[in-house]
Amino acid sequence: MQYWLFKSEPSTWSWDDQVARGAKGEEWDGVRNYQARNFMRDMKKGDRGFFYHSQKDKAIVGTVEVIAEAHPDSSTDDDRWECVDIKARLPFKTEVTLDQIKADERLSSMVLVKNSRLSVQPVTAEEWQILCGLGGVPDEAS
DNA sequence: GCCAACGTTGGC
DNA sequence: GCCAACGTTGGC
Secondary structure, three states: OOEEEEEEOOOOOOHHHHHHOHHHOEEOOOOOOHHHHHHHHHOOOOOEEEEEEOOOOOEEEEEEEEEEEEEEOOOOOOOOOEEEEEEEEEEEEEEEEHHHHHHOHHHOOOHHHHOOOOOEEEEOHHHHHHHHHHHOOOOOOO
């Protein structure tokens, strides 16, 4: 299983919106960046990810699960763009802010810090564990 | 609201 | 195929 991070501007698509979709989940559409798309192509059903709020919040707010592998992005006719479907899993008990992540030596090599503009990015197993700990949710790898 | 960083586009 | 111009993202 691999781990990822999905970034969204809460005024466009927020954690609450994601939770409201329930088990049906939602297409992670609208990505128009090749790097981000390629990561989505690598995703497997059952992979886990963090849901990050950019802009005002700048914090990880919960965990998600990939429920459908890459397929054409229904928000465009352009067949270059694909996306996965994700559903919300666990809300963080405490949000983990970008400041916290930057301040934590163990997390300083995260893509979130290195390349703040990439909206879909990989997370290492180690980072996953640390962040679940900080967020107050179980690291439910199984 | 500004601006730096970055990715994409299109003219040559 | 290069590179300048432009648009977008996201932190500050």
